[in-house]
Amino acid sequence: MRGQLTIVGQGLAGTCLAWRVWSRGQNFRLLHLGEGRSTSVISAGLLTPVTGRNLNPSWRIAEFLDEALGFYREVEGALGEKVFHEIPILRLFANSEERQIFDRKNELLRPLTEAVLAEKDCPCEAPYGGVIWKGGGRLDTRRFLEASGVFFRDLGLIKTENFDPANALNVKQATVMCTGAAGLGGGPFDFLPERRAKGEILTVRIPGQSEDRVLSRNGWMVPLGQSLFRVGSTYSWNDLTDTVTSYGRSQLEKLAGSFTSLPFETVEHVAGVRPIIRQSRPVIGSHPENDNLLIFNGLGSKGVLYAPGVADRLAAYLCERREIEEDLNLGAFLG
Numbered sequence: 001m002r003g004q005l006t007i008v009g010q011g012l013a014g015t016c017l018a019w020r021v022w023s024r025g026q027n028f029r030l031l032h033l034g035e036g037r038s039t040s041v042i043s044a045g046l047l048t049p050v051t052g053r054n055l056n057p058s059w060r061i062a063e064f065l066d067e068a069l070g071f072y073r074e075v076e077g078a079l080g081e082k083v084f085h086e087i088p089i090l091r092l093f094a095n096s097e098e099r100q101i102f103d104r105k106n107e108l109l110r111p112l113t114e115a116v117l118a119e120k121d122c123p124c125e126a127p128y129g130g131v132i133w134k135g136g137g138r139l140d141t142r143r144f145l146e147a148s149g150v151f152f153r154d155l156g157l158i159k160t161e162n163f164d165p166a167n168a169l170n171v172k173q174a175t176v177m178c179t180g181a182a183g184l185g186g187g188p189f190d191f192l193p194e195r196r197a198k199g200e201i202l203t204v205r206i207p208g209q210s211e212d213r214v215l216s217r218n219g220w221m222v223p224l225g226q227s228l229f230r231v232g233s234t235y236s237w238n239d240l241t242d243t244v245t246s247y248g249r250s251q252l253e254k255l256a257g258s259f260t261s262l263p264f265e266t267v268e269h270v271a272g273v274r275p276i277i278r279q280s281r282p283v284i285g286s287h288p289e290n291d292n293l294l295i296f297n298g299l300g301s302k303g304v305l306y307a308p309g310v311a312d313r314l315a316a317y318l319c320e321r322r323e324i325e326e327d328l329n330l331g332a333f334l335g
């Protein structure tokens, strides 16, 4: 690695990279814009092994799930507090087609299936039954980022500073841009084919609602404790601001109502932008015009699953010159 490493951005990407470099005993400085200024903070923090209408296991799930779980345990050891909570994720089949897809993919999905539930065993209206996935959980992203920030601040490694992307191509020392959605669609990596998507999310209070599992069907409802639940999330590709909308709120309140018959109250409504690059896969590597400038981006909707493993590969590239795998490498996007 040339000179001192600078990591720009303290979302999931930048924070996981900081831990991976720190655990290798290397020095770095972590720049960010200030507390709470990231999509990662508002994320529900869900780690779900199987997602989407087609019930596909997440890309390279076997490796990245183990790496993520191991990483969060290690970080909890260093921080002295729990940030990752194992919790069953009950996917309710939305219709008979989804149920048929599940049956058809039985062999593929069996290693990720904890139990298949009949309608009568589901906690809300679920005429097609559901499946509980194995290995799911929730990262308390806000605590993970805050506590990591304090940890690195105590070591003198964090600085609040706005990094100017206009000068990025002139950097003389290794600099990794982990700037999420702000780092796509413009700036030095504007050649990456991005498809950023805004998402809105609610926190609702539902007194009396069981808090023993995540419910998922065209969205999800995640228990946070003390009768609070996070409900999300919407997708929109036109408006890429973090402004909440009344349409988003009504969609999400309807979603909450599909998981419970109890009355609820909305206590928070926030929005953020998912950093999505083509194929919804993370991307790391050096800029073609200056190999001191690097990127770690494209965590999409699955930052909790992918950030730890991808950060490890990038740290190995930076500190040990280990080659970056082709399917993660920025080079794949260059002609």
Ligand SMILES: Cc1cc2nc3c(=O)[nH]c(=O)nc-3n(C[C@H](O)[C@H](O)[C@H](O)COP(=O)(O)OP(=O)(O)OC[C@H]3O[C@@H](n4cnc5c(N)ncnc54)[C@H](O)[C@@H]3O)c2cc1C
Binding pocket: 008, 009, 010, 011, 012, 013, 014, 031, 032, 033, 034, 037, 038, 039, 040, 041, 042, 043, 044, 045, 046, 047, 161, 162, 163, 164, 165, 178, 179, 180, 181, 182, 183, 197, 198, 199, 200, 201, 232, 233, 234, 271, 272, 273, 274, 275, 296, 297, 298, 299, 300, 301, 302, 303, 304, 305
């Ligand atoms: C509504 C919603 C719900 C989601 N739910 C989940 C979920 O349940 N599970 C899951 O795994 N993922 C979820 N995601 C996706 C997840 O939030 C992202 O994958 C993840 O946050 C991306 O992390 P990041 O570090 O790349 O970007 P960010 O979290 O946006 O971090 C970027 C950082 O860069 C900093 N920065 C930007 N520009 C500069 C600059 N010029 N100078 C200095 N610093 C800068 C910012 O301040 C910030 O700290 C959700 C996303 C949304 C929108």
